[in-house]
Amino acid sequence: MPGQRAGAGLSTVRQFEAAGFRAWPAAAVHYDGTWVVRLTAGHPAKRLNSVNPLDPRDVHDLPERVMRAGRRFEAYGRPLTFRMSPLAGAPLERHLEGEGWIRFGDSLVMQADLDNAAVNGAMDQIPLKDMGRFVTATMTTHATDATLRAGLSEIIGAIQPEVGLFALERGDEPLTTAICVHEGDLAGLFEVATAEAERGKGHGRRLVLSALKWARLRGARRAWLQVEADNPAALRLYRGLGFTELYSYHYRRRPEG
Incomplete structure (x- = not known):
C-alpha cells in the first residue's frame, strides 16, 4: 500500500x-x-x-x-x-x-526545511541559461539514449514555474546535473544525477545545496523531491541534507x- x-x-x-x-x-x-x-x-x-x-x-x-x-x-x-x-x-x-x-x-516523496546552515553556506551558482547545453549535460550524467533529447527538451521547456538548470562541470565534462523548480514557498528537485565515474566525490551534495540556495533566495522555504526507495546512494545524500520522508x-x- x-x-x-x-x-x-x-x-x-x-x-x-x-x-x-x-x-x-x-x-x-x-x-x-x-x-x-x-x-x-x-x-x-x-x-x-x-x-x-x-x-x-x-x-x-x-x-x-x-x-x-x-x-x-x-x-x-x-x-x-x-x-x-x-x-x-x-x-x-x-x-x-x-x-x-x-x-x-x-x-x-521527501521534504526539508531550507532554513539551515548547509543551505546558507552553499556556494552561489547561477543556473545555466542555455537549455541545449544543459540537456546535453544531463543526458551525459544520466547516460540517456540520444533519441530522447527532443522529448526531454520539450518537457523542460513546458515547465511553468520558475526553473533553474544547474550543472557542475570540469571544463566541457559534466559531472553532476540537477533541475530546481521554484514555485511559491516550494523548491522541487528533479533529474539529479552524477556521472558514474564521478560518484562518491561530493559533487551531488555541492550542486544540490547550490540549487536549493538559489531557490531560497527567491522565497522558497521548503524543498521536496521524489526518489526511488531502492536507491541507497541518493537516500544517503538526501537524508544527510535533512530530507525526511513525507509519503510513499x-x-x-x-x-x-
Missing part, C-alpha cells in the same frame, strides 16, 4: 502531487473523474505516462474506467500504468491486486503476456 508518514494528511499529499504535475509536465493530460491521465509521446518516464488517482473515494466503475485508460495508453504506444499515491485509496489497490497487476517502482507511492502495471 502507498503510505503517509506522520503529519502527511491527504491535503498535504494533494499539495505535493499538484506541485509535481506542474513542475514536471506531461505533454497530454486527460481526466476521468478525479483520475489524472498523463501521457507523453516523446519520453517514456513513468511519471509522465501514468494514471494518477487523486481521491480515494472515487472508485466507481473501475473495470470500465481502467479499460478507457488502457485505450488512451495504447494510442500512445505506452503500457497502461497506475501511479499509486495515498490518494489512490485501498479499493483501487485491491482491485488491481486482484487482477494480478504487478507492483514496482516504490518511491518516496508505487506503480502498478499488468503482467506481460
